[in-house]
Each structure stands twice: as C-alpha cells, then as structure tokens.
Amino acid sequence: MGKKGKNQYLYSISCAQCAAFVMNYRKGGKGALLRCFVEGIESPEKLAAYKQKANSKEDLDNLCCPQCDCLMGVPMIYKDGRLAFRMLNGYFHKKLIK
Secondary structure (H helix, E strand, C coil): CCCCCCCEEEEEEEECCCCCEEEEEEEECCCCCCEEEHHHEEECHHHHCHHHHCCCHHHCCCEECCCCCCEEEEEEECCCCCEEEEECCCCEEEEECC
C-alpha cells in the first residue's frame, strides 16, 4: 500500500441506501475516503481478487452495492499508477473497525 506504517486504519464500507456490507478496506491516514486503492481491499474475496487479476482500469467493474446495485465508486488510475475506485461521496458509509 502507498502509506506504510502505524497510521493505517481498517474500515467497514457499507451502502448508504440499504446499509448492506460492501467491503473491508485498509486506509492510510484518517482523512476523507476519496478513493479506495485495490491493494487496500481486505474482503470480500470477489473484490480482494482484483489485487492479482487487475492490470488496468478496464479490468475493474464499477463498485456497486451487492444488495441494491447502487453505484458507489468508479475505476480509476491514481497519478502514481495504482488502481483504485474513485468513491462517490454520499453513496457509502465508513465505520472504523480498528
């Protein structure tokens, strides 16, 4: 992951519309969640598998709620070349796990 060290936090990301669990994400720093890097996705296995199989943003699907199919993020390539989902503000909730 980009930021290494003690300032990493594990968040549970859920849908703002239906409150369904979407993923667990390891984030560097406490700021706003603007993007979710593929390498920080811990679970579920379907999303975590992108770490091995995705090489370009065309390999990524839109990030949608598994229950209500609400769009929560779109694939992007960050300026340093890492794959990520650009999160759509207001369509998801984050809860600190640890």
